Amino acid sequence: MKKEKLLEVEQLNIKFTTSIGDVNVSDDINFTLNKGETFCIVGESGCGKSVVALSLTRLLPENAVINGLVKFEGHPISGLDEKAFAKIRGQKIATIFEQPMSCINPVMRIGDQIAETYRANFNCSKKEAKLQAIKKLEEVKMPVNRYNAYPHELSGGMQQRVMIAIALACNPQLLIADEPTTSLDVTVQYQILELLQELKEKYHMTILMITHDMGVVHDMADRIGVMYAGNMMEISEREDFFKKPLHPYAVELLNVVKDPCHYTIPGAVPNLMETFTGCPFEPRCNKKTALCKTNKPESVVMGERIVRCLNVVPN
Amino acid sequence: MLKYIFRRLLYLIPVMIITSFIAYMLVYLSPSSPAQIILKARYTSEPTQEQVEDFNEEYGFDKPILVQYTTWLNKAMHGDLGKSLTDGSDVWEDFIYSFKASAKLYFSSQILALFIALPIGVYSAFKANSLFDRFSRAYSLVGISLPDFWLGMILVYIFSITLNILPSFGYTSPKNLILPMLALGLSSSFSLIRLVRTSVLEVLHLNYIRTARSKGLSEGQIMMKHALRNAMIPIVTVLGIHLTHFIGGAVAVESMFAWPGLGNFFAKAAGSQDIPVIQGFVLLSAIFFIIANLIIDIICKQLDPRIDFHNESGKNNG
Numbered sequence: 001m002k003k004e005k006l007l008e009v010e011q012l013n014i015k016f017t018t019s020i021g022d023v024n025v026s027d028d029i030n031f032t033l034n035k036g037e038t039f040c041i042v043g044e045s046g047c048g049k050s051v052v053a054l055s056l057t058r059l060l061p062e063n064a065v066i067n068g069l070v071k072f073e074g075h076p077i078s079g080l081d082e083k084a085f086a087k088i089r090g091q092k093i094a095t096i097f098e099q100p101m102s103c104i105n106p107v108m109r110i111g112d113q114i115a116e117t118y119r120a121n122f123n124c125s126k127k128e129a130k131l132q133a134i135k136k137l138e139e140v141k142m143p144v145n146r147y148n149a150y151p152h153e154l155s156g157g158m159q160q161r162v163m164i165a166i167a168l169a170c171n172p173q174l175l176i177a178d179e180p181t182t183s184l185d186v187t188v189q190y191q192i193l194e195l196l197q198e199l200k201e202k203y204h205m206t207i208l209m210i211t212h213d214m215g216v217v218h219d220m221a222d223r224i225g226v227m228y229a230g231n232m233m234e235i236s237e238r239e240d241f242f243k244k245p246l247h248p249y250a251v252e253l254l255n256v257v258k259d260p261c262h263y264t265i266p267g268a269v270p271n272l273m274e275t276f277t278g279c280p281f282e283p284r285c286n287k288k289t290a291l292c293k294t295n296k297p298e299s300v301v302m303g304e305r306i307v308r309c310l311n312v313v314p315n
Numbered sequence: 316m317l318k319y320i321f322r323r324l325l326y327l328i329p330v331m332i333i334t335s336f337i338a339y340m341l342v343y344l345s346p347s348s349p350a351q352i353i354l355k356a357r358y359t360s361e362p363t364q365e366q367v368e369d370f371n372e373e374y375g376f377d378k379p380i381l382v383q384y385t386t387w388l389n390k391a392m393h394g395d396l397g398k399s400l401t402d403g404s405d406v407w408e409d410f411i412y413s414f415k416a417s418a419k420l421y422f423s424s425q426i427l428a429l430f431i432a433l434p435i436g437v438y439s440a441f442k443a444n445s446l447f448d449r450f451s452r453a454y455s456l457v458g459i460s461l462p463d464f465w466l467g468m469i470l471v472y473i474f475s476i477t478l479n480i481l482p483s484f485g486y487t488s489p490k491n492l493i494l495p496m497l498a499l500g501l502s503s504s505f506s507l508i509r510l511v512r513t514s515v516l517e518v519l520h521l522n523y524i525r526t527a528r529s530k531g532l533s534e535g536q537i538m539m540k541h542a543l544r545n546a547m548i549p550i551v552t553v554l555g556i557h558l559t560h561f562i563g564g565a566v567a568v569e570s571m572f573a574w575p576g577l578g579n580f581f582a583k584a585a586g587s588q589d590i591p592v593i594q595g596f597v598l599l600s601a602i603f604f605i606i607a608n609l610i611i612d613i614i615c616k617q618l619d620p621r622i623d624f625h626n627e628s629g630k631n632n633g
């Protein structure tokens with residue numbers, strides 16, 4: 001079956017210009033999202049996962065320079081001007097963030113924040129928007145009488161539910177979830193993931209999830225992208241990934257999950273202000289060869305899988 | 316809420332007693348006596364011993380200080396603030412008269428300052444580091460360094476002397492208000508521009524602004540509905556602190572334009588040791604400040620639902 005593509009990202013380069021030099025956080029990243037799937041981007045902190053996700057809807061700070069082609073439903077959206085792009089945000093692509101407490105307006109009633117999203121995208125009356133907001137509150141399993149509550153009156157899990165309700169107010173096709181469960185405790189994490197899964201099926205949504213939690217990946221993902229130092233190291237289907245990870249970094253990530261108390265990947269994520277002549281993972285890699293230091297690996301396509309490593313030979 | 320307001324108003328009682336007592340003591344401690352100053356003004360020559368004693372007896376200044384104070388307090392609690400020693404006018408009426416003058420000047424100038432500072436500050440923050448922002452920052456920095464009475468003099472020079480379209484002093488017609496209002500309003504707008512700019516800029520970097528953008532709101536909606544409301548919280552707090560200018564801050568401008576405001580009146584009374592006037596003014600301004608601060612607190616609560624009146628010590632947060 002040929003899968004329909006919802007989002008295509010080609011040659012995405014992102015750098016931050018700072019007073020002490022440029023920081024390259026995304027280096028020629030390519031990936032596609034198929035309609036209806038959940039794609040997880042994993043990697044350690046500081047690998048540029050969130051930056052890639054936020055760049056898709058241009059939510060990065062002003063010092064970010066984004067280059068590359070992003071196509072949504074076959075139409076390039078990377079060249080749109082701000083006004084046209086605002087119509088895509090919220091209505092077609094919505095985002096939920098980590099730390100919901102700081103991401104919802106502290107002085108506005110939560111119901112109004114949901115209704116506002118709906119009203120901003122569909123020209124409708126206040127009453128209609130309010131009804132829609134109530135419907136969304138029910139969908140995220142919040143008591144409707146919390147419509148008039150302020151964010152600080154809610155628990156972290158409830159706040160994340162509000163965040164989801166805000167994001168889903170306009171029934172977007174693509175939901176970008178940037179570490180949606182990171183700041184929540186384990187039992188609540190599970191509830192939130194379950195809710196996301198349920199809503200995804202209900203609305204046939206596509207989810208792009210950023211996480212560093214392999215448990216979340218295992219539960220949610222259809223496909224997985226492994227990022228390291230601004231590079232997409234491996235993209236593969238979930239089954240293949242957990243059965244036989246190909247890239248040495250992916251292998252290491254799974255090793256950590258198998259024995260989280262004793263095993264860590266030696267070394268640390270490199271400073272992204274450096275430029276790499278070879279493979280960025282080379283200093284920490286246990287399968288490195290002399291070539292890895294000098295030659296930058298290209299993406300190797302192996303059926304459904306894409307791997308960026310000099311030592312992985314196509315079968 | 317009502318309970319809170321009532322509790323805050325109860326603070327009035329100790330504050331009134333303490334401030335009026337301190338004011339009384341301070342007058343008593345000063346080396347000259349009211350009799351000396353007032354009689355000298357009345358007879359335009361050094362008063363005799365007999366005149367001083369008569370005067371002291373008439374106004375009760377021969378009694379011990381505590382007796383004087385309690386007598387005054389007792390009368391004040393019955394609504395009688397006494398009469399001015401210098402011209403015999405009623406202290407309450409004097410206060411109301413100059414309070415009205417002060418209020419006119421203060422509120423009109425603050426509204427003017429807000430009208431200038433809000434748009435400039437918000438736009439500055441919105442276009443941070445742009446040419447406009449740089450210009451407005453330089454403009455407000457220069458402005459902050461100018462004293463208000465100097466501004467007043469420049470205004471008088473331009474509008475009264477050169478153009479001759481506005482009176483330079485007086486109180487009777489609405490035209491009289493314009494110059495002192497401009498002087499005070501402009502001078503407070505400079506610091507307000509900077510305050511507005513920083514508070515808006517701070518809010519614009521917060522996560523919920525990013526969320527607002529991700530919802531598909533336009534920049535204007537983000538600014539008006541999300542940024543400004545949050546930025547107003549520190550602005551209103553500072554405006555509340557600025558209320559002290561109501562009395563003290565405007566003295567120079569008031570005396571320059573012969574504006575019969577509170578600052579002007581108070582300075583005059585203090586100079587002539589007019590004890591009933593000083594006492595009455597201290598007492599009534601204390602009441603005014605407490606009520607004004609209460610109003611500011613209520614406005615802040617309306618702006619920021621996180622403020623909890625019943626849990627002021629900050630316990631059990633989170």
